[in-house]
Amino acid sequence: MSRTRPARAFGPRPVRRPRSQPRPTRMKAADVLRVGGAGLRTRPTRVLLSALGIALGVAALIAVVGVSASGRENLDRRLDALGTNLLTAAPGKTATGAAAGLPPDAVAMVARIGPVEAVSAIGKTGAKVYRNDRIPPQESGGIGVYAARLDLPATVGTSLAHGTWLNPANEGYPAVVLGPVAAARLGVRAPGPDVQVWLGRRWFTVIGILAPAPLAAELDTAALVGWPEARRDLDFDGNPTTVYTRADNASIADVAAVLGATANPANPNEVEVSRPSDALAAREAADDALNGLLVGLGSVALLVGGVGVANTMVISVLERRAEIGLRRALGATRGHIGTQFLSEALLLSVLGGAGGILLGSAATVGYSTYRHWPAVVPPWAMAGGLVATLVVGVCAGLYPALRAAHLAPTEALAAA
Known part of the structure; x- marks a missing residue:
């Protein structure tokens, strides 16, 4: 007795669902720091020179604000003692x-x-x-x-x-x-x-x-x-x-x-x-005007340091095309590559900013001690210097990071 297949019900043929593609992994904060730090450790001399540019700009800002605050505190103490x-x-x-x-x-x-x-x-x-x-x-x-x-x-x-x-x-x-x-x-x-x-x-x-x-x-x-x-x-x-x-x-x-x-x-x-106390206050106002000029010079130095960071990161992208292509071929996404180079720029700027804060604070303490002033380094100045370095790091590292992220794997490997 022959077996017959049951008649298929009328209707559309069921569609076989393809296997879902694995979602790209996300880099954890520790991974970002590790990968960004590895890029800096391989080029210590260049990193040192670039961070020095940032440090000098931040140190100038901190020192100007600190010396001005120390002089103002000294004037206030003198006026309190002498009377106005x-x-x-x-x-x-x-x-x-x-x-x-x-x-x-x-x-x-x-x-x-x-x-x-x-x-x-x-x-x-x-x-x-x-x-x-x-x-x-x-x-x-x-x-x-x-x-x-x-x-x-x-x-x-x-x-x-x-x-x-x-x-x-x-x-x-x-x-x-x-x-x-x-x-x-x-x-x-x-x-x-x-x-x-x-x-x-x-x-x-x-x-x-x-x-x-x-x-x-x-x-x-x-x-x-x-x-x-x-x-x-x-x-x-x-x-x-x-x-x-x-x-x-x-x-x-x-x-x-x-x-x-x-x-x-x-x-x-x-x-x-x-x-007479008005004369002392007027002299302090003149010092504030000079300090404003010095702050402007410090800002220019900070900008020059940012340009140095950007130049370092662009050269780093060109030198590491083989690494970029290999990582892309092994599954790294554009986001991974961009995050890596942006984190390097931020770390470089933070290193320069921390060094600048230390240098500026040391300069303030040294000058205040020489003039027998109370040494005052406003916390907002240190916080502002650190924020400025982060802004400089983002601005300096954004273009190199985007350039590295959009580099095709085949192109990167062929150029290498």
Whole structure:
């Protein structure tokens, strides 16, 4: 009995599904670092030179920002110690252009202003000071001789570097206190009973040397004698030439507005009122402008370093075409190849950025120590330098990575 096949039901023939192709593997982070690092280890000299370009750019940025921040911190500490509430009143010019003056009772009148906390003054004399009595009178050495009130150091915020200050016992005698610059010009290193200078027409004993006065720089080059002694032996007329005023911080603007009229009620427009701390702040602003220029130069250096990284990666692609073709033939995808070369560029930039941060921080600490400043390296500057290197690495490695990824396996192997 013959077997017959059952009749096939009407309808479309079932389609046999092809076997699914294996999905391309994805590179893990560890694999990316391993493959990228292997490319850098094979060319250490070229990698070092390229990373050095990045490092110099980042170091310049970090050092400029760090030195600027350190200088600003030093200024803030100095101003905190010296105070920003010091005002000075000095004679200006008359309507005819002649030199004006302050009345003898200017200090007493300024002291009656309510918010004024302290007031002192100096008065310029016509005397000259010399190391001995044999120096020609024409050679003054740029040292001014001033009559000084006893409360001057406390008012201007300075102190004695050596010796003692004038007091009620010696202000009427030939005793002198020298500013630090004046002492250096006269060759006086330390005060003493046997240390004398020729001042006016007689010998004066040096009893003290002032420390630098940042808010009263004119005192650094001054020889200061007692007010009574200046009137008796130096032909001093008793008129102050600079009045120093400490006022309450909350009322500093109000005191500045009335200081000129109070110091010289007869001619208030002939008085020049200034705030020495503003001069320090203005100098810091000028330093900030210079720092901005240096930051621009650092950015250019960073850009040049990025160009060096890009050049290194392009050459690396050309030299490693055989490797690229072999990897593609063994199943590596374009994404694998592109990721490899992009990771190399990023690692190269990160190495340069880390080195630049260390170099810039070391330069900041070294310069700040040399200037006796507090060393300050803002964290945002270090973070910004690292981010900048990453951006440079991406931009520098993107084109070489795309070029390597689109290189056909046969073409790469044939060119090799």
